[in-house]
Amino acid sequence: MTTFNLTEIQEQLNKASEKTPESGVSFNGKSLKLNSEADAEEVVKAIEQCQKLDYLDLEGNTLGPDAAKAVAKALEAKGSSLKRALWKDMFTGRMKTEIPLALEYLGTGLCAAQTRLVELDLSDNAFGPVGVKGLATLLSSSACFTLRELKLNNNGLGITGGKMLAKALLNCHENSSKENVGTAPLALRVFIAGRNRLENDGAAALAEVFTKLTTLEEISMPQNGIYHKGIAALAQALSVNPRLKILNLNDNTVGPEGARALAKSLPNLPDLEKLNLGDCLLKTRGASVLAEALANEGAHRNLMELNLSFNEIGAASIDAIVAAVADKQELTSLVLDGNVFGSKGRENLEGALIASQKLSVLGSLEENESESEGDSESGEETESEDSDDENKTSEVEKEDDQEISKIEKDKQNVTVQDFLKNPTAENLLRLQGDKIQLFLEHAKSQSVNGHESQKETYAEVLIRSIMKVSSLCASGYMDARIEAERVTDGLYMELFAYATKTDQVSQLNNVFLINLGLIKSEDKTAGRIDWNLEGCFKALEKISTKDYFLTETRNALKVFIELPIKTGKVRVDPFQNVKASLKKVLDQI
The missing domain is CATH 3.80.10.10 (Ribonuclease Inhibitor)
Incomplete structure (x- = not known):
């Protein structure tokens, strides 16, 4: 039959x-x-x-x-x-x-x-x-x-x-x-979920799904705040998805320990074509262990793109990286800029790639600007010495793992109150859970204890929170800036919906302008502005174009945005440029 x-x-x-x-x-x-x-x-x-x-x-x-x-x-x-x-x-x-x-x-x-x-x-x-x-x-x-x-x-x-x-x-x-019965279950091939702040727990939950599927060909999860524990869970799941061709974990904190977990899964991914681990804090040891896994004879013949940029990789890993790409005939892109090879290391790298006929695939080799040339070369010597001494290497690995564990512990301990007291980019990223909901719950809890009506107090607390979050929209740290923009958008949406529902638009506009420093508060006990208004104005360039942004608020903002902020006895406007940019956006709406 x-x-x-x-x-x-x-x-x-x-x-x-x-x-x-x-x-x-x-x-x-x-x-x-x-x-x-x-x-x-x-x-x-x-x-x-x-x-x-x-x-x-x-x-x-x-x-x-x-x-x-x-x-x-x-x-x-x-x-x-x-x-x-x-x-x-x-x-x-x-x-x-x-x-x-x-x-x-x-x-x-x-x-x-x-x-x-x-x-x-x-x-x-x-x-x-x-x-x-x-x-x-x-x-x-x-x-x-x-x-x-x-x-x-x-x-x-x-x-x-x-x-x-x-x-x-x-x-x-x-x-x-x-x-x-008898037919194949869900056979997902492409899963993309970048910029979602999934963190370790979210990544571990999805790893369980990947383990069940076994059919994935592309996994893209950049900018999710995943540390080595979450990476380890994902690595295990990757091992049972042998058809995987694209893996993008850019801008997560993989670290050396996460790199070791990924390296163990690489032999089970023979069809891998693109591997993006840029900005993952791999360090020299993490990059080396991954390169060694890629260098196995006959492995990953289809590899076309390898991104290890901005990982604080030193010159001690150069030989391993060159060996990893030497036999990859399909390779078209090797991205290593933003690391700390030093001038001598860069020369050695280029020479080794010339010898293996792979120089043409190398992108730019700009160093990480936060590291000086002297520091890079000093780090190179230290890591070379450590590689000759297994006991020293073991101690360094232990210290690195302890440092990552400390970061994770600190990250877990950050609360909304901690952030509002010290609204830094680092604290915003370390704040766990649904950040928008956490800020809303904080505003509600504060309003219960307020002396004024709950509605007014809730709006005031929420606006101050928005100002401190949106102040980071001028941050030079891209991950924090993106997260600040997302949270700011969500909080403004809730604020305007609340004001409309409770018929408090005029009160909202007044508090809003006060906290932007555009008008003075009649309340002499009101707190001073201790947040970066540049970021607040930058955020409004996007927020003011949203459908939920109230017309009344937009009109009030247009009127007062042209008035200079008074500092002391001299009328100056330190935010003239960013306000002018916002004014231009408002005029175009």
Whole structure:
């Protein structure tokens, strides 16, 4: 009796269908504000008139629950062929209660149509853990049983959202296994979730999902605040995904210990093509152990890109790195700038690459500006001596691990109160959990003990918190600046929603202008401004263009932004340039 592999047949049919030109509906970048069902009529008609709806691209528009309900009804009738839901940047200006409801409506429509998605892209929707509730319903449904690409970049998931996402994907895997016995369960290939502050716990939860899948070909999780414990969990999961081609963990604190964990998983990834571990604090030892794993004879023949930039790597690792790339015939890019090789080390590196005919793949070799040339070469000698002495190396590793553990411990101990007392970039990044929710809870707790009405006090506390967070939007530390912008956006959205709901817009505007130093407070006991107003004004260049930013507040800001700040007896304006830039934005709205 002939047997058939239904999974292989389905894969072949999918590949055949991929060759057929796609048709679909795109409203990409139209900046439509769809609140009611009537607002969504244009989108609904386009869906209804589409002969074969392979994709629906709504990027750059904003969709409320009622509009989502109308689109969902259209999908019920026409969505059976839908393969790609391209829904990036689709909820700008929406309250946190609206987003999960909108996602649930869309998910219901897809399920009713018996849709089988291949790609779901919800990147750049800062819905946080609350939004994951609606997303979880969709991900656990039959519409996602055939999902191959899941893109959730810059969603503000946090640890809580990461855990909820992991649970939804595990449910999807289990449910897809039960739906048709004998067929393959969820076989995700691409998982993208950068800039989500998942941290160790969120990464560990997702690692459990990756272990179940075993089908991943691309994992991209940059800028997530993951330390070596989370990296170790991910490394274990990578080992059972042998088809992995792309791994991007840029700007996480991998460290030497995390590097050792990744090095153990590399032999199980024979198809690896791109490895991005830039800005991961690998140090010289971490880079060396990874390079040694890549240098195994016959390993990783398909490697095309290797990024080890900005990792405080010294010259002692040069031989190992050169050996790692020497036999990689497909290699087109080797990124090593931002390290501390020293001038002599750079010469040795270039010479070794010339000898192995690999100089052409090397990018720039700019040193880390925070390290002096003398320090680099001194570090080079110390590490060379340590490499000759196993006991010394062991002690150095122990000290490094203790230092990383101390950083993690300090990071766990930072509270909202700690940040508000000392609003530094480091403290903002070390603040764990859903940061937006933490600041809101702090404002509520402070307002309960206030002497004035709770509504007014809540707004005042929240605005001061916003000022201290947004002051970091002028930070030269990119990771902190990005996080400050995200949190500032979320807090302003909540503030304006609260002011509108409680009919306190005029009071809000007054407190807002006082805390920006644009008008004086009548309350002589009011605290002084001890935050960097430059960052606050920079943040407003983006925030003032948001749909949720109140017109009354924008008009008040336009009037007072031109007045110079008075310092002492002389009228000066230290923020003239940044205020002028904000004024230009306001005038264009």
